[in-house]
Amino acid sequence: MAIIEHKKGRAKKKQAGFHEGQKVALLISARKEMGFVAVINGTHTGILYKNEVFQSLKIGQEIDGFIKKVRDDKKIDLCLQKPGYKAIDAQSRKIMDKLQQQGGFIAVTDKSQPKVIADIFGVSKKTFKKAIGNLYKKRLITLEKNGMWLRENTQEVCHGKPIKGGGMKIPQHNLTISLINWFHQNIVIRF
Numbered sequence: 001m002a003i004i005e006h007k008k009g010r011a012k013k014k015q016a017g018f019h020e021g022q023k024v025a026l027l028i029s030a031r032k033e034m035g036f037v038a039v040i041n042g043t044h045t046g047i048l049y050k051n052e053v054f055q056s057l058k059i060g061q062e063i064d065g066f067i068k069k070v071r072d073d074k075k076i077d078l079c080l081q082k083p084g085y086k087a088i089d090a091q092s093r094k095i096m097d098k099l100q101q102q103g104g105f106i107a108v109t110d111k112s113q114p115k116v117i118a119d120i121f122g123v124s125k126k127t128f129k130k131a132i133g134n135l136y137k138k139r140l141i142t143l144e145k146n147g148m149w150l151r152e153n154t155q156e157v158c159h160g161k162p163i164k165g166g167g168m169k170i171p172q173h174n175l176t177i178s179l180i181n182w183f184h185q186n187i188v189i190r191f
Contacts, residue, residue, distance in 0.1 A: 001136050004160040006103055009026075018040070018044070018067050018070055018076060019067060019069065019070070020067055020068065020069055020070065020101055021082065022066065022067045023039050023063065023064060023065075023066055023082075024040050024064070024065055024066065024067060024078075025040070025041050025042070025050075025064060025065075026039065026040060026046075026062065026063050026064065026065040026078065027039040027042070027060070027061075027062050028048075028057050028058065028059055028060065028062075028063070029045070029059065029060075030059065031059065032047070032057055034047060034049055034050065035047050035048045035049040035051075035052075035053065036048040036050070036053065036057055038065065040067075040076065040078070044076060045076070046067070046075070046076030046077060046078040047067070047075070047076070047077060047078060048078045048080065049077070051080055052080075052117040052124065053080065054080075054122045054124065055080070055122055055177045063080065065078050065079060066078065066079050066080070066081070066082050067138070081127065083122060087145040088141060089134070090132075091121070091123055091127055091128065091131035092131045092132075092134050092135050094121060095121065095131055095132060095135060095141075096129075096135065096140065096150070097129075098121070099141070099148070099149075099150040100150065104149055104150040105147055105148070105149050105150070106120075106147055106148055107147040108120060108121075108147060108148065109143065109144075109145070109146070109147060109148065110125075110128070110129045110143075111133060112125075132148065139151060144145065
């Protein structure tokens, strides 16, 4: 890997060719108070802010990342998850996979602590809430106070792709609760 260096030994700050959402190869080069400094594609540097990193990183580690923003001052902000709505689609798929692995239920909600969400799914609470909102709108999950359920008839598609192991059955003891929740969400009684 070649790094273009200034006379002072620092990687160049020129950002020609980078755009938001671009996938890049990162080499973690330093830890700062604000986060991690990374060399981008062996030629430029950028920063991964510590409040946006949900996994352990080590100096010298190579990892794929994305350009979050090229700022007006020509500095580059980085992230490890794809920015924007494409990240929500990818996270929605991870949540569906996790629900299937856990037998259709996970005791995590939009009210859960950010650390719990980061530990289980590796994303921020904001990204998690967008992803479960996306799944809920598509009627693929049911949200309850104590967690979320994979809906009984998930033969539908998620993000244009068939869901693996669709058609998961809700355990009998939770069927009544699920039916009551469905009734409240879908039936309007007028007097």
